[in-house]
Amino acid sequence: MTLLSTRGLSKHFDGLQAVTDVDFDLNEGEVRALIGPNGAGKTTLVGMICGRIPPSSGTVQFDNADITALPAHKRILRGMAYTFQITSVFARLPAAENVALAARRRLQGDAVEEAVDDALNRVGLLDRRDEEAGNLSYGHQRLLEIAMGLVQHPRLLILDEPTQGLADSEIDAFKALIRELSSEATILLIEHNMSVVMETADRVTVLNFGEVLAEGTPQEIHENDAVQAAYLGTG
Numbered sequence: 001m002t003l004l005s006t007r008g009l010s011k012h013f014d015g016l017q018a019v020t021d022v023d024f025d026l027n028e029g030e031v032r033a034l035i036g037p038n039g040a041g042k043t044t045l046v047g048m049i050c051g052r053i054p055p056s057s058g059t060v061q062f063d064n065a066d067i068t069a070l071p072a073h074k075r076i077l078r079g080m081a082y083t084f085q086i087t088s089v090f091a092r093l094p095a096a097e098n099v100a101l102a103a104r105r106r107l108q109g110d111a112v113e114e115a116v117d118d119a120l121n122r123v124g125l126l127d128r129r130d131e132e133a134g135n136l137s138y139g140h141q142r143l144l145e146i147a148m149g150l151v152q153h154p155r156l157l158i159l160d161e162p163t164q165g166l167a168d169s170e171i172d173a174f175k176a177l178i179r180e181l182s183s184e185a186t187i188l189l190i191e192h193n194m195s196v197v198m199e200t201a202d203r204v205t206v207l208n209f210g211e212v213l214a215e216g217t218p219q220e221i222h223e224n225d226a227v228q229a230a231y232l233g234t235g
């Protein structure tokens with residue numbers, strides 16, 4: 001089943017065409033990586049999907065409904081969760097309280113703490129639960145945001161460069177987390193780390209100059225000459 005689709009989705013900022021006429025379909029249950037050179041329009045496309053950026057033209061459908069005009073917070077209620085490159089944690093609150101704020105959208109009472117600890121455990125931050133979020137490293141703040149997304153049991157989890165700032169050992173744990181989550185949520189991942197893309201994604205979409213350049217399995221994308229030329233260099 002198609003969970004998300006965009007048709008003719010475009011965005012220009014004054015004279016700059018950031019995203020052009022993108023038709024994008026995401027099946028329920030898949031892990032999709034969105035890759036492309038810097039400035040290709042990945043963050044802008046995802047911003048339009050989750051309602052942070054109003055499109056210049058085109059439509060977004062989620063779960064069989066046209067959500068193009070729906071504000072971001074209402075898309076969250078319909079089952080979208082996302083994290084962005086700039087962390088949005090409350091720095092002075094403990095890690096656990098940040099996750100609890102997200103959990104209370106859905107749960108009450110003792111169930112909140114249980115869900116918070118479960119989400120922190122899954123991203124590997126349970127032992128940091130009482131630490132002020134602002135004291136965590138940048139990479140750990142990104143993981144904390146993923147926990148804030150997870151605790152809402154989203155149908156679609158969108159992650160913008162989640163492995164930025166993580167050590168190699170943490171990236172390995174992140175790959176395992178994505179594989180585990182893929183049985184419960186559809187995942188859209190903007191990712192520059194090709195080992196993460198190759199090892200976690202079912203399919204890959206490549207954006208270049210705001211347009212879809214190619215789409216396919218990680219292997220197909222790796223072997224695609226146009227992608228090699230635009231993005232992967234000599235591969």
Ligand SMILES: Nc1ncnc2c1ncn2[C@@H]1O[C@H](COP(=O)(O)OP(=O)(O)OP(=O)(O)O)[C@@H](O)[C@H]1O
Pocket residue numbers: 013016017018036037038039040041042043044045
């Ligand atoms: N708010 C904005 N105002 C003006 N131009 C913008 C704005 N946001 C993005 N752009 C421009 O739109 C283009 C696409 O940017 P976007 O951030 O979507 O690319 P990206 O593929 O996510 O890049 P990166 O990998 O560097 O994050 C770039 O040329 C960028 O400078």
